[in-house]
Amino acid sequence: MFGTKDHLRAEGGHLTIDGVDVVDLAEEFGTPLYVTSEARLRANARAYREAFPEALIYFAVKANGNLALLRILAEEGLGADVFSAGELSLVRMAGIPGEKVLFNGNSKRTEELKMALEAGVRISADSLDELLALAEVAKEMGEEAEVAFRVNPDVSAKTHPKIATGLKTSKFGIPWQDLVEVYERAMGLEGVKPVGLHCHIGSQILDTAPFVEAAARMMELAGRIVEVGGKIEMMDFGGGLGIPYTPETAAPTPSQLASGIKPVFEEGCRRLGISPRMILEPGRSIVADSTIFLTRVNVVKRAHVNFVGVDAGFNLLARPMLYDAYHHVVVANKADGRAEERYTVVGPICESGDVLAKDRNLPRIERGDLIAMLDAGAYGFSMASVYNGQPRCPEVLVGGGRAELIRRGEDQSVLLSGQVVPARLLK
Ligand SMILES: Cc1ncc(COP(=O)(O)O)c(C=O)c1O
Numbered sequence: 001m002f003g004t005k006d007h008l009r010a011e012g013g014h015l016t017i018d019g020v021d022v023v024d025l026a027e028e029f030g031t032p033l034y035v036t037s038e039a040r041l042r043a044n045a046r047a048y049r050e051a052f053p054e055a056l057i058y059f060a061v062k063a064n065g066n067l068a069l070l071r072i073l074a075e076e077g078l079g080a081d082v083f084s085a086g087e088l089s090l091v092r093m094a095g096i097p098g099e100k101v102l103f104n105g106n107s108k109r110t111e112e113l114k115m116a117l118e119a120g121v122r123i124s125a126d127s128l129d130e131l132l133a134l135a136e137v138a139k140e141m142g143e144e145a146e147v148a149f150r151v152n153p154d155v156s157a158k159t160h161p162k163i164a165t166g167l168k169t170s171k172f173g174i175p176w177q178d179l180v181e182v183y184e185r186a187m188g189l190e191g192v193k194p195v196g197l198h199c200h201i202g203s204q205i206l207d208t209a210p211f212v213e214a215a216a217r218m219m220e221l222a223g224r225i226v227e228v229g230g231k232i233e234m235m236d237f238g239g240g241l242g243i244p245y246t247p248e249t250a251a252p253t254p255s256q257l258a259s260g261i262k263p264v265f266e267e268g269c270r271r272l273g274i275s276p277r278m279i280l281e282p283g284r285s286i287v288a289d290s291t292i293f294l295t296r297v298n299v300v301k302r303a304h305v306n307f308v309g310v311d312a313g314f315n316l317l318a319r320p321m322l323y324d325a326y327h328h329v330v331v332a333n334k335a336d337g338r339a340e341e342r343y344t345v346v347g348p349i350c351e352s353g354d355v356l357a358k359d360r361n362l363p364r365i366e367r368g369d370l371i372a373m374l375d376a377g378a379y380g381f382s383m384a385s386v387y388n389g390q391p392r393c394p395e396v397l398v399g400g401g402r403a404e405l406i407r408r409g410e411d412q413s414v415l416l417s418g419q420v421v422p423a424r425l426l427k
């Protein structure tokens with residue numbers, strides 16, 4: 001019933017996650033609620049480790065920054081791709097060692113460069129300007145920064161335009177035509193040690209061909225760097241593997257991705273006589289399907305369309321609003337009910353775009369029913385906000401047959417957090 005998601009079942013009319021009834025979870029922890037299957041998260045991490053046994057897998061923390069989940073991924077041997085000082089702090093707290101971290105970013109602050117150097121992590125330079133700034137900072141600190149270079153390979157990832165990152169019009173990376181020149185420049189700079197190349201062509205990519213195309217371009221560039229006497233210790237091919245959000249979608253597995261890019265990498269390395277470490281940076285394909293998002297029905301309004309008003313909106317799950325993204329909907333307390341009516345599920349936020357799911361055929365819905373949105377683990381909570389005065393919800397981990405709170409829900413005090421009212425306005 002749930003495709004390859006064997007952590008989800010319909011049992012006695014209720015949706016269960018790893019054998020735990022989600023209707024009970026909603027009672028115990030309240031709604032809205034993010035619920036993650038530990039078993040599924042570990043299985044996803046292992047699928048990558050098995051498909052790429054000789055590579056380093058760096059989890060993209062932007063997909064999900066929950067400490068308990070990062071700790072599980074650290075236990076599974078994963079490193080991390082971080083995109084800010086904040087994400088770097090999180091992975092260090094989760095126990096991911098500095099040598100398994102790459103600090104990415106297209107516009108890093110000086111303090112972030114310093115923090116990365118202090119933490120001893122490798123840095124991906126996104127531009128010549130940043131490289132020069134980094135060299136200065138490193139010299140001042142008496143350090144040498146190990147630097148990879150983010151390449152813009154000008155490859156179309158065939159995904160939603162807002163999440164394609166490897167086209168020449170994208171803000172990310174150094175145009176591939178300029179790369180060798182920048183690398184050579186770095187070779188002559190004090191304070192930096194160039195160690196390899198990095199790319200990331202986009203997210204939710206459902207075909208291995210763009211990855212293969214980007215890998216070929218990266219190996220071609222590695223060849224040109226070797227020709228000018230440069231060293232290549234790492235080749236990071238980024239993340240981006242998509243997942244089947246809709247029941248009709250097919251997505252490549254990590255092992256299919258490996259069949260596509262490994263031959264290009266290995267053949268290139270042989271030809272060039274180099275032996276860099278391969279790195280991948282998956283986010284979505286590790287965490288998305290491990291997590292469901294639960295939200296309670298407040299109202300059913302029969303109007304031009306049948307609206308189901310729930311207690312969570314795009315403040316807590318922004319993907320449908322931002323990218324017209326599809327998340328499969330299950331009525332969790334009627335999980336094996338027959339589809340009887342067509343509904344549009346909307347949140348409580350004061351914007352017409354606050355639609356979580358459009359035109360879905362579902363069992364008959366009434367106030368109090370529990371809606372589960374599937375595949376919510378990536379870019380779900382991590383993109384949540386308190387817009388419209390809505391504090392963020394709790395997160396729960398299901399593992400070993402029990403459920404544990406892994407993030408407390410916020411109360412309204414979060415809305416006051418950091419606010420200062422000048423005394424003159426308090427009269
Ligand atoms: C540099 C970098 N690496 C890795 C990722 C992870 O991507 P995904 O979650 O699609 O695997 C991203 C996000 O797109 C990214 O910007």
Ligand SMILES: N[C@@H](CCCC[NH3+])C(=O)O
Pocket residue numbers: 062163165203204319323378379
């Ligand atoms: N936030 C996007 C993915 C962006 C990836 C970050 N470069 C999503 O939810 O699909």
